[in-house]
Amino acid sequence: MKFLVFTILFLFSSVLLQAQNSVSFSIQEESGEVLVGANVVIKGSSIGTISNAVGLAYFQGLQDGKYVFVISFVGFEEKEHVLTFPKDDNKTIVIALQEGEEIEEIVISTTRSSRTIETIPTRIEAITGEELGEKAAMNSSNLGMLLRETTGVQMQQTSLSSGNLNLKIQGLDGRYTQILRDGFPLYGGFAGGLSIMQIPPLDLKQVELIKGSNSTLYGGGAIAGIVNLVSIVPEDDPELSFMINQTSALGTTGNIFYAQKYGKFGVSVYGSAYNQVEYNPDNDGFSNIPKTRSYTLNPRVFFYLDSDTELNFGLSTTLDHRVGGDMEVLKGNSDSDHVFSEENNSERYSTQFSLIKKTDNFTLNLRNSLSSFHRELLIPNYTFEGNQLASFSEVQFSSVTNKSSDWQFGANHYYEEFTETRIQTNVKRDYSYNTIGAFVQNTSDLNANFTIESGFRADYDFTYGSFFLPRLSLLYKVNEQLSTRIGGALGYKLPTMFTEDAERLYFRNIVPLNRDEINAETSTGANFDVNYKTVLFDKLSFSINQLFYLTELDKALVLRQNGGLDEFYYENADGVILSSGFETNLKFTYNNYKLFINYAFVNTMLKYDNINNQKPLTPKNNAGLVLMYDEEEKWSIGYELYYTGWQYDELYDRKSDYWMMGFMVMRHFENVSIFINFENFTNTTQTNFEPLVLPPFNKPTFSSIWVPSDGFVFNAGFKWNFFGK
Numbered sequence: 184m185k186f187l188v189f190t191i192l193f194l195f196s197s198v199l200l201q202a203q204n205s206v207s208f209s210i211q212e213e214s215g216e217v218l219v220g221a222n223v224v225i226k227g228s229s230i231g232t233i234s235n236a237v238g239l240a241y242f243q244g245l246q247d248g249k250y251v252f253v254i255s256f257v258g259f260e261e262k263e264h265v266l267t268f269p270k271d272d273n274k275t276i277v278i279a280l281q282e283g284e285e286i287e288e289i290v291i292s293t294t295r296s297s298r299t300i301e302t303i304p305t306r307i308e309a310i311t312g313e314e315l316g317e318k319a320a321m322n323s324s325n326l327g328m329l330l331r332e333t334t335g336v337q338m339q340q341t342s343l344s345s346g347n348l349n350l351k352i353q354g355l356d357g358r359y360t361q362i363l364r365d366g367f368p369l370y371g372g373f374a375g376g377l378s379i380m381q382i383p384p385l386d387l388k389q390v391e392l393i394k395g396s397n398s399t400l401y402g403g404g405a406i407a408g409i410v411n412l413v414s415i416v417p418e419d420d421p422e423l424s425f426m427i428n429q430t431s432a433l434g435t436t437g438n439i440f441y442a443q444k445y446g447k448f449g450v451s452v453y454g455s456a457y458n459q460v461e462y463n464p465d466n467d468g469f470s471n472i473p474k475t476r477s478y479t480l481n482p483r484v485f486f487y488l489d490s491d492t493e494l495n496f497g498l499s500t501t502l503d504h505r506v507g508g509d510m511e512v513l514k515g516n517s518d519s520d521h522v523f524s525e526e527n528n529s530e531r532y533s534t535q536f537s538l539i540k541k542t543d544n545f546t547l548n549l550r551n552s553l554s555s556f557h558r559e560l561l562i563p564n565y566t567f568e569g570n571q572l573a574s575f576s577e578v579q580f581s582s583v584t585n586k587s588s589d590w591q592f593g594a595n596h597y598y599e600e601f602t603e604t605r606i607q608t609n610v611k612r613d614y615s616y617n618t619i620g621a622f623v624q625n626t627s628d629l630n631a632n633f634t635i636e637s638g639f640r641a642d643y644d645f646t647y648g649s650f651f652l653p654r655l656s657l658l659y660k661v662n663e664q665l666s667t668r669i670g671g672a673l674g675y676k677l678p679t680m681f682t683e684d685a686e687r688l689y690f691r692n693i694v695p696l697n698r699d700e701i702n703a704e705t706s707t708g709a710n711f712d713v714n715y716k717t718v719l720f721d722k723l724s725f726s727i728n729q730l731f732y733l734t735e736l737d738k739a740l741v742l743r744q745n746g747g748l749d750e751f752y753y754e755n756a757d758g759v760i761l762s763s764g765f766e767t768n769l770k771f772t773y774n775n776y777k778l779f780i781n782y783a784f785v786n787t788m789l790k791y792d793n794i795n796n797q798k799p800l801t802p803k804n805n806a807g808l809v810l811m812y813d814e815e816e817k818w819s820i821g822y823e824l825y826y827t828g829w830q831y832d833e834l835y836d837r838k839s840d841y842w843m844m845g846f847m848v849m850r851h852f853e854n855v856s857i858f859i860n861f862e863n864f865t866n867t868t869q870t871n872f873e874p875l876v877l878p879p880f881n882k883p884t885f886s887s888i889w890v891p892s893d894g895f896v897f898n899a900g901f902k903w904n905f906f907g908k
Contacts, residue, residue, distance in 0.1 A: 204245040204268035209277045210234040210254060218256050218280065219663060219716060220724040220772070226251040226263065231774055235718040236664060239275075254278050292366065293391045293411040295400060295548075295581060295591050298626065304636040304656035305397070306668050306712055306730065308333065311389040317819060319384045320849060320858040320900070323428045324436045324457045324477070326382045326390075328862075330410070332807065332823070334781040335394060335730075335766045338379070339800055340888040341686050343875055344507035344525035346473050348379045349683050352394055353732060354762045354787030354801045355407035356683050359676060359706075363401065363411040364499075367552040369533050371404055373571040373601050373681050374556035377529055381501050383479055385426060385438040386453035388415045395732055396674035396708035399638035399654045402597060402620050406674040406706040406736060417442040417449035417485060421906055428900035432472055432893060433460035436900075449485035449495075461506075461513045464894045465870040468880060471892040473507030473525075483535075493539045501531040509880065522563050522881050525689075529558040546581040560689055567690045568604040573597070587628035591638075594621040601679070612695045616677055618644040624654075634658040642675075647703045650675045664716055671709035678703060680753065684742040693742070694752045701740070702755050708734040724772035729765065736760040739791070758791030760798070779809040797831055800889055802840075804828030819849040819858075832887045841890055843867050854906075859899040866895040 210221040217238025224231035225242075234240040247268050255261040259280035266276070291300050291307050300307055310318070310329065322328035327348050331338040337351040349357040362370040362378060370378040384390075394408040401409060415422070421443035428436040435458045442451035459475035483497035506513065508524035533554035540547040552575045560567040577595035584590065600615040624638035640652040656670030678701050680693055709732070716726035738755040745752055764784040771778040783805045787798040797803060805827055812820040823845040830838050844865050849858040869875055869890035877884040 203243070204247065204272040205241070205243040206245070206266060206268075206271060206273070207242070207275045208234070208240045208252070208254065208264075209275055210238050210240060210256070211277065211279050212259075213279050213281060217663060218259075220718060221254060221256040221280070224253045224255075226253050229774070232722055233718055233724050233772070235721050241721060254280065256280055291391055292413055293363075293393060293400075293409060294626075295366075295579065298589075301666075302634065302658070304626065304634050304658035304668055305393060305670060306395075306656075306710060308392040308394075309389050310392075313813060313819065315384065315387060315389065316902075317821065317847065317849065319426075320428070320856075320902070321845075321847060321860045321862065321898070323385060323426055323438055323900070324383060324434065324455075324459075325380050326384055326412075327379055329384055329390065330379070332809075332825070333392065334768055334807070335764075335783045335785070335805075336392075337785075337801070337805070339683075340892060341683050342525070343469065343471065343885050343888060343892060344473060345377070345505055345527050346380060346475075346507065347377055347686065349686075350379055350410070351801070352392075352407040353734065353764065354785040354798060355734065355736065355760070358679075358682055359404070359407035359704075359736070361401055361404040361409050363409060365414050365535065366401075366411065367533075367535050367550070368401065368404070368575055368597070369499075369552060369554050369573075371573070372599050372679050373558070373569060374531070374554060374573065375681060376556075376558055376686070377503065377527065381477065381479070381503055381529075381531065382412065383436075383438060383453075383455040383457075385424070385455070386415055386440045386451070386481065387412055389413045394730075395670075395710050395734060396672040396706050397654070398652045398672065398674045399622055399624055399640045400591065400593075402595065402618065402640065402642055403644075403650065403675045403677055403703075406676055406704070406708070406734070414481075414483075415440070415442055415451065417444040417451055419444050423905040424902060425905070426900060426902040428898055430896050430898040432462045432464070432896045434458070434462075434472070434475075434898075444485070444487075447487045449487065451481075451483045451485075453479070453481040455479040459505075461510060462893070463510050465868060465875070467870065467874065467876055468510055469523075469876045469883070470507040470510060470513060471875070471894070473505040473527075474513055475503070475505040477501065477503040477505075491541050493537075493541075495535075495537050495539075497535040499531070499533045499535070501529075503527070503529045503531075509883075520881050523883055524562070526561040527558065529556070531556050544583055546579075548577075548579045548581075550579075551576045562689055565689065565691055566606045568606060569601060570604075571599065571601045573599045589626050591622070591624040593623075595619070610695060612680060612693070614679065614696070616644060616646060618642055618677075632660050634660075636670075644677060644703075646698060647677060650703070650705075666714045667712065668714075669709075669711045671707070674706040674708065676704040676706075678740050678753065682740065682742065685751075688751065692750050694745075694750060696753055701753060702738045704736060704738050704740055704755075706734055706736045708732070722773060724770075726770045728768045730767075731765045732763065734762045736762070741791070756791035758789075760787065761790055762787040764803075775812055775814050777809075777811045777813065779811075780807070782806045796835065799831045799833045799835070800887060802828040802830040804840075816851050816853075818851070819847075821845075821847045823847075827890075830889055832889065838889050839872055841867050841872075843891070854904050855901055856904075857899075857901045859897065861895075861897045863891060863893075863895050864897070868892060868894040 210218045221234040223240040318329040339349040391411040398405045423441045426438040438455045457477040461470040461474040462472040479501045481499045486494040506526040509521045511521035512524045537550040554573045557570045579593035582590045597618045620642035622640040626636045636656040638654040642650040652673045654672035660666040712730040767782045769780040808824040810822045825843045828840045847860040
């Protein structure tokens with residue numbers, strides 16, 4: 184009997200073993216370079232794997248029958264391969280993937296070359312595709328959410344009543360970051376006020392960030408970095424999308440975008456409307472989110488004169504009205520105990536013109552932008568009002584001498600003029616800057632492993648003189664898994680009174696800059712990073728980017744108080760601001776799951792006035808964790824956890840650390856996506872630690888904001904793609 188049982192079990196197991204098949208795939212580019220982390224999935228099932236460090240993907244335990252394997256990799260055309268078992272058992276199948284259209288999405292326009300993000304010596308971070316769409320769903324009214332969750336970037340709220348945000352990169356104030364729209368500098372000087380709050384994200388193709396000094400191509404202002412907002416351009420297939428977003432904080436946003444190419448003519452139109460009711464979640468009698476009405480309209484037209492020549496023209500308009508403060512005043516119930524409000528009315532207009540001539544060997548780009556920004560700020564018994572006009576003109580020539588080297592040559596002119604409407608003061612704080620510059624940059628592949636990028640800019644400002652800005656970056660690709668970058672550059676910033684400190688004072692009682700005594704701010708910066716990617720356990724894709732940076736800011740503009748008088752003035756610091764630190768970014772991918780872990784150590788030291796201490800409102804330690812589940816054309820589900828370490832306020836009182844969590848679900852259908860997002864569902868807010876408003880409330884004092892003031896907010900909405908992607 185025992186012999187019979189063992190015989191049956193042996194025969195049964197032999198049949199099972201004979202039905203178990205295996206196969207391996209060698210995933211390569213057409214050139215023969217292996218692809219690490221390529222996805223291989225059995226069509227119609229959830230069974231899949233990814234290629235390992237040598238480009239191999241394994242399947243075992245396959246039953247007899249016919250299978251369709253789907254092989255995909257970002258930037259390459261998807262391919263299907265049919266196998267039949269046991270006929271194809273134990274084979275190694277070589278799959279050569281072709282580069283597809285998707286690779287164009289990671290071409291970086293900030294460098295003005297046709298190179299992709301992996302082949303540029305300059306370290307660049309790009310927010311594209313699904314990530315950009317998910318962040319737009321979380322906050323479709325402005326860019327604050329998108330930028331705040333980027334490693335090493337801090338969004339510092341400077342006003343409770345206006346909600347204005349200050350973008351800090353690697354611990355340096357927002358005025359040291361140059362924000363560009365398709366390469367046009369539209370958000371500098373006075374026009375930087377409220378800028379982050381007035382840029383909706385729905386018409387963006389990607390957002391590119393360069394951290395550290397990078398003034399070669401774009402001139403002064405890029406000491407902390409560059410943020411370039413790249414717009415969607417028309418394609419042959421039409422794109423029409425509509426989004427509605429409603430928040431629990433009583434904010435409503437509507438966005439519409441249309442783009443299409445009609446032969447030799449193309450058009451894109453973006454419109455946005457945002458309405459926010461005054462919101463006071465902590466019931467302290469003052470609004471934490473101001474009452475706001477904001478409208479944006481951005482039409483662009485494109486003329487394709489021939490196969491090599493394109494002309495485009497755009498007009499951007501933003502009208503914004505926001506008022507915050509005492510809730511009784513906002514409701515129209517003013518009396519002697521309820522008098523404070525802050526009202527901001529702004530109008531922003533700009534034009535962008537570009538003529539592009541492209542051939543196989545060169546690109547010629549002529550472009551110009553004109554912008555006007557008007558802002559009126561009103562608080563009880565005080566009004567500040569002014570207008571900024573700015574013009575940017577440039578001619579740029581790009582040449583490809585061979586496949587391994589390209590050149591950028593250019594010259595530009597920048598004009599900025601601020602005129603204050605003197606209502607309650609006779610002090611003239613107007614200014615105008617007139618700057619001309621020329622630049623050259625070369626990117627060359629020295630061999631298969633080394634790529635060098637070098638550049639030089641010379642600027643002459645008619646007020647502050649000459650600036651010479653060399654720059655050098657080097658990319659070394661050890662192999663397909665490991666690469667390093669190192670770079671350094673100089674930068675400068677022309678001084679204006681429009682700083683974060685002045686914004687907190689409503690620009691009141693600030694005397695004009697003394698041009699004979701104030702110098703331009705200058706900087707020296709360097710960074711080094713290491714990139715490594717591999718596959719763990721034949722199924723888990725892993726990558727790490729480790730960045731180290733150092734920026735020394737000299738002649739920093741510092742706001743002083745004139746003795747015991749209620750008067751303020753600027754002077755250059757007698758020392759430097761030294762910002763150093765590192766950023767760590769980890770990414771794990773397993774099938775449809777992605778885990779992102781980041782940490783930033785920001786050590787920004789004020790080394791003037793014998794301070795030698797960490798810059799106020801700049802936490803040294805920041806960390807984040809994001810877990811995403813993405814099932815193509817079905818689900819996007821994300822969980823976020825963020826940690827902000829302790830920091831000092833302006834009086835060098837130490838403030839507590841804190842945690843925040845978020846959760847988002849998006850369901851994709853054929854043409855419609857619906858979403859719900861729970862932001863800060865732990866309800867971490869500054870009033871958990873200290874009051875935001877100090878009495879007397881008819882003449883309030885506002886605490887510096889170091890924790891989000893709006894608390895837990897959830898939003899829900901939908902995006903409807905009538906056609907297109």
